[in-house]
Every structure is written in structure tokens, then in C-alpha cells.
Amino acid sequence: MSEEVQAIEATPLTRGIPVLPDVRMHLHTPASPGVGVIVSNERCTASAKAAAFVRHIVIDMSRTALAGSFVSGQSFGVLPPGIDAKGRPHQLRLYSIASPTRGEDGQGLHLATTVKRTIEELPDTHRLYLGVASNYLCDLQPGDEIKVTGPNGKRFVLPVDHGAHDYLFMATGTGIAPFRGMVLDLLAQDSPSRITLVMGSPYASDLIYHHEFLALQERHPRFRYLPAISRERQADASPPMYVHDHLVRSRDLLIPMLESERTLIYVCGIAGMELGLLQKLARCLPPSALEQYLTADAQTLGEVDTWTRRMLHKQVKPTRRVFLEVY
Ligand SMILES: Cc1cc2nc3c(=O)[nH]c(=O)nc-3n(C[C@H](O)[C@H](O)[C@H](O)COP(=O)(O)OP(=O)(O)OC[C@H]3O[C@@H](n4cnc5c(N)ncnc54)[C@H](O)[C@@H]3O)c2cc1C
Structure with missing residues (x-):
């Protein structure tokens, strides 16, 4: 087959298909989490009268392996303290990274996320249920420590070019x-x-x-x-x-x-x-x-x-x- 024919056949398969970067993942796991420190925790909805409670939470990752090792689009894990109804430690929850790759601080050390409080009235008992990790995160104050894992995800990222x-x-x-x-x-x-x-x-x-x-x-x-x-x-x-x-x-x-x-x-x-x-x-x-x-x-x-x-x-x-x- 001539080079010219090969090129024509290859075009529809590769047209516009992005090349994704190699990204770092799982530098911290639930067995060996990192410890981040809350920098700030602020409402980020357009109005204080929003129906949902959503907060922009900035975490200092300097003491963790995530420092300088995440890219925009990835997520990270949070290990909430305490145990679940079966007496086991709460499971990890994932949260998307809301920062650019350079972080909130320009050096990739401060990572932000966007957390919505899970608040529900349970249909059977009509009792209020507060989601474990989201409410834990939204309650955190500057200086509080938090156990983190990740980064996670290699597909939902920007292309190399x-x-x-x-x-x-x-x-x-x-x-x-x-x-x-x-x-x-x-x-x-x-x-x-x-x-x-x-x-x-x-x-x-x-x-x-x-x-x-x-x-x-x-x-x-x-x-x-x-x-x-x-x-x-x-x-x-x-x-x-x-x-x-x-x-x-x-x-x-x-x-x-x-x-x-x-x-x-x-x-x-x-x-x-x-x-x-x-x-x-x-x-x-x-x-x-x-x-x-x-x-x-x-x-x-x-x-x-x-x-x-x-x-x-x-x-x-x-x-x-x-x-x-x-x-
Ligand atoms: C890749 C990825 C990225 C994500 N990014 C974000 C993000 O950026 N921001 C964000 O806010 N969320 C994000 N999430 C969702 C997040 O991981 C959590 O699922 C979400 O915050 C709810 O967790 P929670 O611990 O607060 O709620 P949970 O306690 O896990 O409750 C979740 C639901 O389970 C039910 N439930 C659990 N336990 C009980 C119980 N004992 N009795 C009755 N009902 C119960 C309830 O219906 C409740 O709504 C992401 C998820 C994924 C997979």
C-alpha cells in the first residue's frame, strides 16, 4: 500500500482526536492518606439565598504528595472521620479539583474543590439525612486538618496540546x-x-x-x-x-x-x-x-x-x- 493511501485511510480515525497527557494518580491511598490543611471555606453560589449550600474550599496540600502533582479535571479523595452504621470507618468520597493546574496559589500547593451539602428528608421516616463527607467538608474551618487521597482520574483532563x-x-x-x-x-x-x-x-x-x-x-x-x-x-x-x-x-x-x-x-x-x-x-x-x-x-x-x-x-x-x- 502506498504512503498516500495509508494517510487517507488514517485520517477519519485520528481527525480531531486529542492526545491526553500522562498524569500522576493514587500518590496517596486510603491506607496511606496525606494530611491537608484548610485554607479557606466560602460560599460560591451567586446569591446567599441559593436553594443549595455550595462551598469553595481551599486546601493546603504542601505536606502531601499531591503538592504540584495534580492537573485540572482530576479529582481527589476525602476520608471523613468516624464510622458508619455498620461500625466501619467511613468510605472515601471523591471531589473534583476546581483549581487550575497551578493551584490557587500559583505553585500547585493549594487545591480547591466545590462541595454541595447533601441534605435530604428521607422518604420512609421523614427524618433529615445529612451526607457524611459533604457536610464534614463544608463545616471545616481554616487550620483544620483533613485526610486526603489521590489524585484520581486520567481521562477527564485537557489534551497535551x-x-x-x-x-x-x-x-x-x-x-x-x-x-x-x-x-x-x-x-x-x-x-x-x-x-x-x-x-x-x-x-x-x-x-x-x-x-x-x-x-x-x-x-x-x-x-x-x-x-x-x-x-x-x-x-x-x-x-x-x-x-x-x-x-x-x-x-x-x-x-x-x-x-x-x-x-x-x-x-x-x-x-x-x-x-x-x-x-x-x-x-x-x-x-x-x-x-x-x-x-x-x-x-x-x-x-x-x-x-x-x-x-x-x-x-x-x-x-x-x-x-x-x-x-
Ligand atoms: C468523580 C467524582 C467527582 C465528584 N466531585 C464532586 C464535587 O466536586 N463536589 C461535590 O459536592 N460532590 C462531588 N462528587 C460526589 C461526592 O463524591 C459525594 O458522593 C457527595 O458529596 C455525597 O457524599 P456524602 O458523604 O455527603 O453523602 P453520603 O452520606 O454518601 O450520602 C449519599 C446519599 O446516600 C444515601 N444515604 C447514605 N447513607 C444513608 C443512610 N444512612 N440513610 C439514608 N440514606 C443514606 C442518601 O440518599 C444520600 O443522598 C463527586 C463524585 C465523583 C464520583
Whole structure:
């Protein structure tokens, strides 16, 4: 086979596929955790009257192996003190790193995360249930020590060559955490990359890091920030919408972006949001653009309304240009 033919055949397989960096992982495990120290712990919703309690928590990792060894998009583990109902030590919970790779301090020593308090009224007993790790974290005060593990995750990270791609980030709730770090990483570089962040929230008061993203958008024309409010009207009085509805609402921005061979899609947040997005992509994109993000046979593509989460990665396969982290 001639070199020319090989090149033509290779193109569709490699087109736009990002090369991911080798990242460090599991430097601390539950058996040998590191000890971080709380630097600050502040509310990070748009309004103090938000329905949810969400806090931006900065941890000094200087005394741990995570210092200088994490990248934006990774997560880390927290070991809450105490024992569970069965008398065993509480299990580790994962939290996304909300900092850029250089950390909050510019040296990769101070790592931030974004924690939402889990608060529920239990259906059977109507008693209040407070999530173990999230409330432990949100209660911590500056100077308190905390047992940590990680870093975790090698797939939900930015590619090696940041400037080779454009980025569509879609978040709901605390799924915004990794995107704060990634956006700050990307904007710190002088690159041509266009970045669009779609942030979903039930109420405008609950938008996380809202004022920070507005300020970044003001300073960087290549960064667009698009909130999507699902239980009340938008700031311009248009009807409630979900993140994926921006494919219609902001089609002039997003469709050309998605047709480009440069674009990568990252999705983080509430499990289930990825299905709505993939369905919307299938409805809104022409086949030549759609195949960049998902593959499915003709019959499946003809029955988009019937897709379920169980079909993902089987009948409906996101490509390597789609990054999913839902929990
Ligand atoms: C990769 C990854 C990244 C994540 N990133 C973040 C992040 O950045 N920010 C964030 O806030 N979260 C994040 N999470 C979720 C986080 O790990 C925790 O799951 C979340 O904070 C809840 O933990 P918790 O200990 O507070 O709640 P838990 O105590 O674990 O409770 C969780 C749920 O289990 C049920 N439950 C547990 N015990 C009982 C009981 N005894 N009785 C009745 N019901 C019970 C309740 O329904 C409750 O809502 C992430 C998860 C993953 C996998």
C-alpha cells in the first residue's frame, strides 16, 4: 500500500482526536492518606439565598504528595472521620479539583474543590439525612486538618496540546468544578482556542462561580459563558431551559463550533445530563458533524426519542472527542 493511501485511510480515525497527557494518580491511598490543611471555606453560589449550600474550599496540600502533582479535571479523595452504621470507618468520597493546574496559589500547593451539602428528608421516616463527607467538608474551618487521597482520574483532563482544540464544556451543579480549573488553565495560555461553558442550574441564585465567569468573559473574548436556568426564567425573561437547549437557543455560536474538527465536548455533573445532550446533538447536527461525537447505527439514529442511559457505550457510543464525568 502506498504512503498516500495509508494517510487517507488514517485520517477519519485520528481527525480531531486529542492526545491526553500522562498524569500522576493514587500518590496517596486510603491506607496511606496525606494530611491537608484548610485554607479557606466560602460560599460560591451567586446569591446567599441559593436553594443549595455550595462551598469553595481551599486546601493546603504542601505536606502531601499531591503538592504540584495534580492537573485540572482530576479529582481527589476525602476520608471523613468516624464510622458508619455498620461500625466501619467511613468510605472515601471523591471531589473534583476546581483549581487550575497551578493551584490557587500559583505553585500547585493549594487545591480547591466545590462541595454541595447533601441534605435530604428521607422518604420512609421523614427524618433529615445529612451526607457524611459533604457536610464534614463544608463545616471545616481554616487550620483544620483533613485526610486526603489521590489524585484520581486520567481521562477527564485537557489534551497535551491545548491550542489544537476548541472546547465546549457543559456542567450542572458541582459539575462546574473541573471546568473552573480547565477554563483558568486555557485562558492563562496565549492560544487560539475558543471556549464555551454552558452552566445549568435550577435557579439563577444557585449558579456557581457565576461572577467569576462573568468577569472572565468580560476580559477574554474567546471565552463564552452561557447559563441555563431550568426552574425559572432566564435573565432575559425567556423560558426555563436545560443545558442542552443551548444547542437551539445559541445555535449560531454552537453549531458552527460543533461542526469544526477542532472541538472537544466535556460534560460533568448530574448523571443523566449526558443522555439529554447526546440526544440533542443527534437532533441538531448534520450527520457529518454528528459522527465526530457519537456513533450509532441508522435504526438507532432514527429513534432518538427512545434512547436510554443503558444504551450509552453500547448502541450509542460517544467518540474520543467526548469526555463524560457524571455522578
Ligand atoms: C468523580 C467524582 C467527582 C465528584 N466531585 C464532586 C464535587 O466536586 N463536589 C461535590 O459536592 N460532590 C462531588 N462528587 C460526589 C461526592 O463524591 C459525594 O458522593 C457527595 O458529596 C455525597 O457524599 P456524602 O458523604 O455527603 O453523602 P453520603 O452520606 O454518601 O450520602 C449519599 C446519599 O446516600 C444515601 N444515604 C447514605 N447513607 C444513608 C443512610 N444512612 N440513610 C439514608 N440514606 C443514606 C442518601 O440518599 C444520600 O443522598 C463527586 C463524585 C465523583 C464520583
